[in-house]
Amino acid sequence: MPTIHHHIAYLREALKPYRSQQCIALVPTMGNLHDGHLELVRLARQHADIVVVTIFVNPTQFGVGEDFDSYPRTLDADVAKLATVGTDYVFAPTSDEMYSVLPPPTSIHAGAITDQLCGQTRPTHFDGVGIVVSKLFNIVQPDTAIFGQKDYQQLAIIKQLVRDLSYPIEIISAPIVRAIDGLALSSRNQYLSSAERNIAPLLQQELQRLAKQLKNSEHLGLDIEILIKQSRKRIISAGFNIDYLEIKTAQLEPITAGLAKNTNNAPQDLIVIVAAWLGRARLLDNLLVTVHS
Amino acid sequence: MPTIHHHIAYLREALKPYRSQQCIALVPTMGNLHDGHLELVRLARQHADIVVVTIFVNPTQFGVGEDFDSYPRTLDADVAKLATVGTDYVFAPTSDEMYSVLPPPTSIHAGAITDQLCGQTRPTHFDGVGIVVSKLFNIVQPDTAIFGQKDYQQLAIIKQLVRDLSYPIEIISAPIVRAIDGLALSSRNQYLSSAERNIAPLLQQELQRLAKQLKNSEHLGLDIEILIKQSRKRIISAGFNIDYLEIKTAQLEPITAGLAKNTNNAPQDLIVIVAAWLGRARLLDNLLVTVHS
CATH class of the missing domain: 3.30.1300.10 (Pantoate-beta-alanine ligase, C-terminal domain)
Structure with missing residues (x-):
């Protein structure tokens, strides 16, 4: 079973011994895991010695009237699934642990790439993604991070974020996992x-x-x-x-x-x-x- | 004498062996060092095993018509001074090494705290500081970073940045160093x-x-x-x-x-x-x- 941490300080302490010698992979998720997520973890497993999966329904990436409150939260089932694919650590913080002030005064904006596609109907979404991904990068300090191709614009924005903010993290894109009839899992x-x-x-x-x-x-x-x-x-x-x-x-x-x-x-x-x-x-x-x- | 690096990859490689066991301090500067800067380094020395001083005149924090071109660049003299106070590494990148695109599409904004004081006459200044400091944090991944109290608003913004982006970095404020007649060194x-x-x-x-x-x-x-x-x-x-x-x-x-x-x-x-x-x-x-x- 993976070790579960709810606090930033404890997770950091747990990861510290691996920093010099071993490769750490981060798989950020909002939980309610399906086979698409598990594929991300399998890919992480191939690229790293230590796999950290984060489960956090991030309030800052939901707009007004979106499904933040109703978004499914299934931590126990998620952890059981993660155990089957070789997860070392699960990080499942509360909103208070992640944000002492909400919304945080500091904002990250990815520029022109957000003005299109999902950014047109969800104008604050990618700023929220930028903040939470930056935080998770700084909390876990991984060598590699896995994101699904299904959220293609998000993937492109995160690659840009890594380049523009000089994160020492290799971003790996995981192929879309589909149901037998072709529907992308979500x-x-x-x-x-x-x-x-x-x-x-x-x-x-x-x-x-x-x-x-x-x-x-x-x-x-x-x-x-x-x-x-x-x-x-x-x-x-x-x-x-x-x-x-x-x-x-x-x-x-x-x-x-x-x-x-x-x-x-x-x-x-x-x-x-x-x-x-x-x-x-x-x-x-x-x-x-x-x-x- | 400190070891000088001009490339991100080489600096990271040099710092990697220290990560698990030793404490790394970052002192970000724009060079042209005076006793105020050397005081930052002395403070870093007290708090860390490894001291990294960065020297980079950051274009994104200068506004149109400001003194970016004329800002004094004195690398050799700077390195000689740093040698006297126990600097381990100097990181002096080119602008191309830091920014593949200028300005970078990704921006960081510190919110309301920038709407006052220096932010009123230098509206883009702190966004530029935010980007470069985030990059230096990600390049050096220090345990502690030293900033001078002279740039008090900058110091407050960086403390907020560290909190809002969950950087695992202790920010230490260094007192203002003054000439004998009281003028703050700059x-x-x-x-x-x-x-x-x-x-x-x-x-x-x-x-x-x-x-x-x-x-x-x-x-x-x-x-x-x-x-x-x-x-x-x-x-x-x-x-x-x-x-x-x-x-x-x-x-x-x-x-x-x-x-x-x-x-x-x-x-x-x-x-x-x-x-x-x-x-x-x-x-x-x-x-x-x-x-x-």
């Missing part, structure tokens, strides 16, 4: 009714279709805007409310800027990325695709 | 003409006078606003342009808020704090004073 999937759950995999199917069309577009001359428009129509018809459905470079730049830079016709890494509401659940998904332009 | 004192240099100690004398008046005000019933007004008049008459001259609580709150909280008539720690231009030099000074209200 704690918020449990907000779906069973009828909605049957519809939900359509999101992933549309991403697959767009990726295939993108790969073909080079010789078929298809217009990307039209492809997206058709796809939006099908997603909406199925009962989703779309937050966004976009195709960007893998660095989340506009695709035209990416193509303009690509003067030597090198293969381009693009991302097809979506956020859409189905009933009470806001679902995220994305697919990386390499095109030869 | 690299920018060399911008003063010799005539201005003779006038400069008046700033400190006015702080002393205000501190004494504050201590008396309890039984003399003096009005603080009037005391400041009289003091401003004398400073301006001597040839200064005042940026600000204020009395705050030691936490940089308005004095009335501090007194309102003080329901048990406990002694109050106040700060008398000034910034004023004399010729080309912007001089800072301050004095902590305990009053019995």
Whole structure:
């Protein structure tokens, strides 16, 4: 069983002996763990001697009217699952332990990269992520940290944070884990009714279709805007409310800027990325695709 | 002689063996060292096994039209001075080593505490300090860091940063070192003409006078606003342009808020704090004073 700590000072004390010689991996989570999280831990296990999983439903990354209060909290079940994949330490602080003042006066803003995608409907979300991830980095001082590709914009922002603030941490991206029907695993999937759950995999199917069309577009001359428009129509018809459905470079730049830079016709890494509401659940998904332009 | 590193990776490699067992102190400076800086290093020496002094004229904390280009850069002389006070490592990076993109997309803002005093005339200054100090914390990962009381608002902001971002670093405040005539030592004192240099100690004398008046005000019933007004008049008459001259609580709150909280008539720690231009030099000074209200 992993050792559980609720206090920053005790966790630091526990980790201190490993600092010089051993590699520490951090897996930050909000708990309510599913196989996607366990995959993060397995990846951490491959890259480090000591694996620290944090479980903290971070208030600063929830906006007004969002699901902070109803977000599922299942610590005992989480710890039992973590025990099966080789977790050394679980850090599960209270909000008071993490924030002596809420909101904290100091803020971290990731700049232009947050002005798009999720940042448009959740304008304070990534500032909250920036603060809590910085805190967890400073509390655990890991050598490596694992984040899921499912939250792709978050991943890009954290890579930027590590570069801009000179954190000595290697960020590892973990592939999306999917249900057998293709739906990306998420704690918020449990907000779906069973009828909605049957519809939900359509999101992933549309991403697959767009990726295939993108790969073909080079010789078929298809217009990307039209492809997206058709796809939006099908997603909406199925009962989703779309937050966004976009195709960007893998660095989340506009695709035209990416193509303009690509003067030597090198293969381009693009991302097809979506956020859409189905009933009470806001679902995220994305697919990386390499095109030869 | 201290070992000098210009690259983040080499400095980290050099410090790694000390991490588990020994205490590392960081003294961040912009170089052009005087006895005030050397006092910071002596204090670091008392608190740690390994002393790292950073020398970096940080572009992000200078505003447009400020003295970034003309700020004195004297690395060889600095290193020679540091050798006399027991510095283990000097970290002197280039701007490119510190910032791959300038300005960095990620920003740190310390909130309301920056809206006053120096923040009013230097609105981007403390954001730049926040970024560079966070980077140096992450590069050196010290156990303790020493900052001078002369930059009192900066010190308060860094203490807040450490709390809000959970840095495992003890911040030690070093007392102001003064010339024999009372002028606080500063690299920018060399911008003063010799005539201005003779006038400069008046700033400190006015702080002393205000501190004494504050201590008396309890039984003399003096009005603080009037005391400041009289003091401003004398400073301006001597040839200064005042940026600000204020009395705050030691936490940089308005004095009335501090007194309102003080329901048990406990002694109050106040700060008398000034910034004023004399010729080309912007001089800072301050004095902590305990009053019995």
